[in-house]
Amino acid sequence: MSGCEYCDNKSEKGRKNSADKNAATIALLGQPNSGKSTLFNALTGLHQHVGNWPGKTVEQKTGTFTHNGKSYTIADLPGSYSMSANSDEEVITRDFITSDEADIVCILADSSQLERSLFMLADYAGINVPCFLVLNMADVARQQGKQINPQTIEAKLGVPVMLFSAPDTKSYDTFYETLECALRDKPYLNVSTLENEYKNISGYNEIVEILSENDRHGYTPMWLAIKAMEKDKVVLDSLKNTLSLDRFNRVESLSNQSGGAIATGSAKFAWIDGILNGAVNKADVKKSIGKLDRIFTHKFWGKPAVVLTVLIGLIASFIPAMPLMAAGMGIGALKGPVLTGLTAIHCPTFLSSIICDVIIQSMGFVVQMLGFVFGVTLVFGLLEEVGIMARISFVFDNTMGKLGLQGKSVMPFLVSFGCTMGGAAGARVIDNWGQKVLTIALAWAVPCGATWAIVPMLSTTFFGAWAPLLIAVILMIMVLHIWITGKIFSRGLVKAEDRYGMIMELPPYHKPKWGSLMRYVFGRTKDTFFRVTKVILIVCFVFWLISYSGGDAQESFLAKLGMLIEPVTKFFGMPWQLFIAFIASSIGKEGAVGVLSALYSGSGSVIAATSGAAVAANINELLLANIAKPEALAFIIAVTFNMPCIVALAATYQEIHSVKWTALISIYYTITALLLAFAAYHIGLLIW
Amino acid sequence: MSLSDLKPNTEAIISGINGDARFISRITSIGLTPGCRVTVIKNDKNRPVLMYSRDTMIAVNRRECADIRVSEINA
Ligand SMILES: Nc1nc2c(ncn2[C@@H]2O[C@H](COP(=O)(O)OP(=O)(O)O)[C@@H](O)[C@H]2O)c(=O)[nH]1
Numbered sequence: 001m002s003g004c005e006y007c008d009n010k011s012e013k014g015r016k017n018s019a020d021k022n023a024a025t026i027a028l029l030g031q032p033n034s035g036k037s038t039l040f041n042a043l044t045g046l047h048q049h050v051g052n053w054p055g056k057t058v059e060q061k062t063g064t065f066t067h068n069g070k071s072y073t074i075a076d077l078p079g080s081y082s083m084s085a086n087s088d089e090e091v092i093t094r095d096f097i098t099s100d101e102a103d104i105v106c107i108l109a110d111s112s113q114l115e116r117s118l119f120m121l122a123d124y125a126g127i128n129v130p131c132f133l134v135l136n137m138a139d140v141a142r143q144q145g146k147q148i149n150p151q152t153i154e155a156k157l158g159v160p161v162m163l164f165s166a167p168d169t170k171s172y173d174t175f176y177e178t179l180e181c182a183l184r185d186k187p188y189l190n191v192s193t194l195e196n197e198y199k200n201i202s203g204y205n206e207i208v209e210i211l212s213e214n215d216r217h218g219y220t221p222m223w224l225a226i227k228a229m230e231k232d233k234v235v236l237d238s239l240k241n242t243l244s245l246d247r248f249n250r251v252e253s254l255s256n257q258s259g260g261a262i263a264t265g266s267a268k269f270a271w272i273d274g275i276l277n278g279a280v281n282k283a284d285v286k287k288s289i290g291k292l293d294r295i296f297t298h299k300f301w302g303k304p305a306v307v308l309t310v311l312i313g314l315i316a317s318f319i320p321a322m323p324l325m326a327a328g329m330g331i332g333a334l335k336g337p338v339l340t341g342l343t344a345i346h347c348p349t350f351l352s353s354i355i356c357d358v359i360i361q362s363m364g365f366v367v368q369m370l371g372f373v374f375g376v377t378l379v380f381g382l383l384e385e386v387g388i389m390a391r392i393s394f395v396f397d398n399t400m401g402k403l404g405l406q407g408k409s410v411m412p413f414l415v416s417f418g419c420t421m422g423g424a425a426g427a428r429v430i431d432n433w434g435q436k437v438l439t440i441a442l443a444w445a446v447p448c449g450a451t452w453a454i455v456p457m458l459s460t461t462f463f464g465a466w467a468p469l470l471i472a473v474i475l476m477i478m479v480l481h482i483w484i485t486g487k488i489f490s491r492g493l494v495k496a497e498d499r500y501g502m503i504m505e506l507p508p509y510h511k512p513k514w515g516s517l518m519r520y521v522f523g524r525t526k527d528t529f530f531r532v533t534k535v536i537l538i539v540c541f542v543f544w545l546i547s548y549s550g551g552d553a554q555e556s557f558l559a560k561l562g563m564l565i566e567p568v569t570k571f572f573g574m575p576w577q578l579f580i581a582f583i584a585s586s587i588g589k590e591g592a593v594g595v596l597s598a599l600y601s602g603s604g605s606v607i608a609a610t611s612g613a614a615v616a617a618n619i620n621e622l623l624l625a626n627i628a629k630p631e632a633l634a635f636i637i638a639v640t641f642n643m644p645c646i647v648a649l650a651a652t653y654q655e656i657h658s659v660k661w662t663a664l665i666s667i668y669y670t671i672t673a674l675l676l677a678f679a680a681y682h683i684g685l686l687i688w
Numbered sequence: 689m690s691l692s693d694l695k696p697n698t699e700a701i702i703s704g705i706n707g708d709a710r711f712i713s714r715i716t717s718i719g720l721t722p723g724c725r726v727t728v729i730k731n732d733k734n735r736p737v738l739m740y741s742r743d744t745m746i747a748v749n750r751r752e753c754a755d756i757r758v759s760e761i762n763a
Contacts, residue, residue, distance in 0.1 A: 082717035086710055116719035116742040123717070231709035262705060265716030266723065287727045287740040299732045394747050398734045501749020502736050503714050508745075 023070035024183050027097050027129075030108030031081050031120050033507040035136040038166040039108065039175075040076045041516045046523050052657045053078075053092050057433035059657075067176050075102070078431075083123045084227065084261075085234040087432070094234075097129050098218025104182050105131040111141035111148055111163065112508075114280060115272055121157075122268035125194050126223025130186040131159055132178055138163040140508070145283035152279035158190035167513040193274060195222055197267040201229070203254035210247050211239075228252075230261040292509065296391040306392050310414055313383065317375030328368030335360050353548060354541075357607045362540045365588075366533050369421055369647045373528045376415060376422040377521045380429050383411075385517055387509045389429060397502045403482070404490040406430060407502065409439040416446035420644035424651040425528070434493035437656045441489050441665045444648070445481040447474060447640050450589040455640055458593070461620050462632040470633075474640055477676065481641060485668075528654055535650035543587055547580075547606040553598050556606060558583070572674050573634030573681025578627065582638050582677075584610045586670065588645045593619065600626050630684025638677035643669040689760065692737055692753035694728040700758035701725055707755045718746055720756065 030036045041048075044063025053060045061076040077096060078089035085091050097105055107124060110117040114135065121133060133153070135141075141148060154161040162178045165171050198204050204225060211221040211228075216238065227235040228251055240248050258264075289297070295305045335356040342352035383389045393407035400409045408429050416423030423443040430436040447455070455474065459467035549556035562569070562576035569579040577599040585592040587610050594609035597616040600623070609615075616622060627635070643649060643666045653662040694700055702724050705712055719742040720726070729745070730738035736747040748756075 080714075080717070082713065084713045084717065086714055113743045116744050119717055119719065230713055232713075260709060261712040261716050262722060265712075265721045268716075269719075269721055269724075285743045287729070289729055289738075289745070297730055297735075297738060299735070302735075394736060394738070397736055397747075397749065501752050503718055503748050503752070504746070505718065506738070506745040506747055 021071065022064075022073050024072050024103040025101055026072060026074040026179070027093075027102035027105045028074060028076050028108070029079075029093065029097070029105055029120060029124065030136075031110070031117050031505075033505055034108040034110045034117055034120075035166040036076055036108055037520075038513065038516055039106075039134075039136070040074060041520050042166060042169070042172070043074060045519055046526070048523055048527075050527060056088055056092060057658070058088050058092055059433070068180075072179075082119065083127075084230055085232045089431075091234055094127075097127060100218075102129060104179070104186070105129055106179070107131055107133050108136050109133065111135045111137045111146070112144055112285075114141070114146075114148070114276060115269070118272045118275065119268060121189075122194065122272055125189050125191045126220045126226065128188070128218050128220055130182065130188055132182040132187065133157065133159060133161045134164045134175070134178075135161065136164050136166050139165045139168070144285055145281075147281045149279045153275055156190070156193070156275050156279075159187040167516065191220075191222065194268070194271040197271050198222065198226060198264070201258055201263045201267060203258045204229070207251050207254050210243070210251055214239075214242055216242075226264050229255045229258045229264055231255065290509070293391065293506075296388070297394060302391075302395040306388075306395050307414065309388060310379075310383070310392070310411060313379040314375070314415065314418065317379040320378065321371040321375035324371030324374060325368050328364050328366070328371060331360060331367055332364035334364075350548065353607075354544065357605075358537070358540045358544045361607075362533070362536045365536055365540075365647055366529065369532065369651070370525055370529055372419055372422045373425045373651070374521060374525045376426045377428070377524045378517070380411065380426050381517050381521055382512055384429060385510060385512045387507045390504065390506045393502065393504065394506060401501065403438075403442065403486045404494040405435050405439055405442075406432070409435065412439050412443045413446055416443040416448060418449050420444055420446070420448045420648040421651040424648055424655050427655050428524075432494075433656070434495065437658070437661050437665075438486070438489050438493045440652050440655060441493075441661075441668075442482045442486055444644055444652075444665065444669055445478055445485060445641065447478065448589070448644050448648075450645065451640050453590055454593050455636055458623075458632065458636050461623055462627070462629055462636075470636070474637070477637070477641070481672070485672075488668075528651070531654045532647075532650040535653055536646055539587070539646045539649070543584075543610070544607050547584075547610075549605060552602065553604065553606050553609075554602070558606060559599075571681075572638070572677045573631045573684070574638070574677065575627075575631065578631060578635045580606065582635065582642060582673075585639045586643050586645070586666075588647075589639060589642070592639050596623065629688045630681050633684040634677040634681035637680040638673045640673075641669065641676050642673040689758055690754045691726070691728070691739075691748070691756040691758050692731065692750050694731060694737075694758065694760065696728055696730055699725065699727045699761045701761060702756060703759050704757040705755065706757070707752065711752060711755070715748070715752070715756070719744060720746070720748075725761075726758070 028036050028040055040063060043065045047065060048061065048063040051060050058078050062073060064071055064073050075096065077093040079093045083090055083094055096102060107121050109121060135148060135150060148163060150161040150163050160178045160182050162174055164175060207225040207228060208221045211224050216224060224235055228239060239251060296302055338360060339352055339356050342355065389408060392411065396407035396410040400407050411429065412423040412427045415426045420443060424440050427436050427439045430439055456467060459470045463470055547556045547558040553559060558580055562580045566576045569576065574582060577596060580599065581592045581595040584595040584606060591610035594615050595606055597619050598604040598606060598609040601616045649662065649666060652665065656662065702720060702722050704722055705715060724741060726739045726741040728737065728739045736749050737753045738745065738747050
């Protein structure tokens with residue numbers, strides 16, 4: 001099973017060569033749910049890097065590990081069920097494999113659904129890069145009563161084949177052995193029997209002949225011919241550029257008559273049948289759904305059941321997240337003592353203000369946020385591991401599809417009622433970049449917990465018994481906002497071809513693998529920490545610069561600017577104090593009331609108020625004395641639909657890796673909040 | 689008869705698939721090809737159709753299921 005009949009000498013154990021920085025690069029290829037992430041996480045642990053593929057909006061996951069003194073790089077390749085150019089992901093995967101960067105391709109298949117999941121191998125066949133095959137989920141197959149003989153498969157394929165259970169730490173010795181052996185021998189897949197199947201497709205022979213003179217690095221004429229027949233856009237485009245016109249036309253017309261992907265797909269499955277023949281006994285897998293699925297996929301109860309599961313999960317996630325959030329608040333509370341200390345040693349005021357209001361404050365924000373990221377990543381990761389996420393996609397596919405989103409996108413929306421930052425972090429589960437950005441952009445319109453902490457209070461102060469009506473109006477605006485924003489943003493983000501309905505596997509439920517899940521969650525939290533700290537520090541510092549006054553809040557640049565442009569902001573129903581509170585609410589909404597308190601009572605600084613300094617005791621009277629009802633209405637609406645906070649901004653940037661789109665979304669929200677305020681103010685003027 | 693017409697717990701064999709190249713590429717890559725056996729598990733309005741095929745539970749959007757022709761196997 002180790003495949004070591006392919007190598008003559010045993011592995012050179014213990015050979016340590018520090019100059020050998022990267023012994024080999026491994027490309028990990030497999031269909032969704034084949035266990036790629038589990039294997040990747042187990043191999044690399046915390047040595048992972050998540051970024052973007054150069055120049056692309058697709059997430060790149062690479063990691064490193066060492067074994068026997070050699071270090072390896074491994075890339076978890078994106079994509080779905082095949083290697084066809086149905087999206088950027090598959091093209092990136094193909095390009096990476098054939099770029100000479102990968103020394104070996106590790107192809108994963110699911111032993112419990114071998115026939116279907118070997119499709120990836122069949123689609124790979126014809127790419128000229130050494131590979132080996134890992135039949136994962138061996139334990140599941142065993143439970144189903146399937147006996148798989150990897151040697152038989154190995155003999156037919158000509159590359160090492162091993163049975164494997166990715167979560168089982170004991171099976172990794174075999175994995176390393178197979179890997180080392182494959183790296184030494186560089187075995188290529190034997191495709192002759194597959195080619196025989198293809199030869200039965202009309203036109204195949206002639207296309208191969210035309211393409212055989214036209215070499216494309218890494219791809220055999222067989223592979224290119226098959227992709228041409230499947231009308232693979234990228235392959236056809238490149239053939240158009242390299243073949244003479246009449247030859248290209250000939251290829252095209254032959255392809256059109258060939259039966260396309262149906263013929264080639266049937267040939268691939270016929271080949272797979274041949275490979276499995278004699279290697280797997282037939283076991284009868286039951287074709288009914290379990291109790292849990294009967295609920296989750298139920299016509300009426302499906303949606304409530306799914307939402308309830310998510311909510312329970314989120315509430316439960318606060319338990320592990322709580323210590324971090326408390327620590328964050330604890331850091332914030334350090335400001336007082338530190339300030340006293342700094343004053344005692346005669347530290348210049350601006351310096352102690354930077355230390356307290358920028359650095360300590362930012363760290364407080366960041367640590368609190370990590371609590372959220374930790375909780376949300378854990379819950380979402382768990383739901384995905386266990387298989388519930390796929391059911392959520394199924395249940396909400398139709399509803400979210402109307403917004404151009406996948407079913408899973410419902411999750412970030414749910415989280416955003418609590419915290420937009422959590423919603424943004426949770427959008428990680430959406431595998432299409434455009435849809436991920438769109439989901440976050442729309443989730444920003446959901447009023448978060450901090451909004452709910454101040455809006456009812458402000459509404460009651462100004463409108464008394466009418467407050468519930470205002471809240472109903474806010475919810476209506478939210479729905480409308482999401483709908484319109486969806487229309488505006490989806491054009492640039494979600495390509496028509498991604499609007500296809502769902503075609504996906506609902507994997508069997510798996511027990512969670514806590515070890516690898518926790519490693520993933522910690523890795524993710526660590527990653528977030530480093531990226532987000534930068535953003536938050538910068539924004540806090542800029543805000544500090546413009547709002548620093550040394551004493552009276554009215555002396556700051558921001559206040560002066562606010563007074564200067566008051567004639568304009570009055571249009572939106574905001575005197576300068578309200579406008580500054582609105583600007584401060586982009587940093588954190590819970591601070592908006594504090595800022596008003598500081599400005600109207602003339603005590604305390606804007607920056608301290610933004611980050612939650614105490615509110616004047618007579619705040620209600622202060623507000624009522626200074627703000628007219630239409631202005632209050634405008635302000636409440638503006639703050640509710642303003643960008644959520646800098647932490648959400650940072651989390652958004654962390655997830656979508658795009659400065660441009662992060663900036664676009666923030667500017668859009670600032671402008672729409674002002675427009676809504678404008679409308680609210682003028683409607684208010686009519687009423688009162 | 690198309691896949692979206694099948695009642696739950698019926699078994700059928702796929703006889704043909706219509707659609708553009710991209711759809712066909714996606715649907716074959718998940719294992720649905722002509723000649724392949726499917727067992728429908730759930731077929732509710734406003735939901736994707738849920739089925740078993742090649743040992744796998746698969747969900748396919750209703751609209752697209754209408755483009756998959758099947759012949760029912762009588763039990
Ligand atoms: N029983 C069992 N479960 C596995 C095995 N490999 C992966 N899993 C589980 O299968 C699910 C999908 O695996 P994942 O690594 O996320 O697949 P990916 O979509 O290919 O990245 C997770 O719940 C894993 O814990 C295995 O060999 N045996």
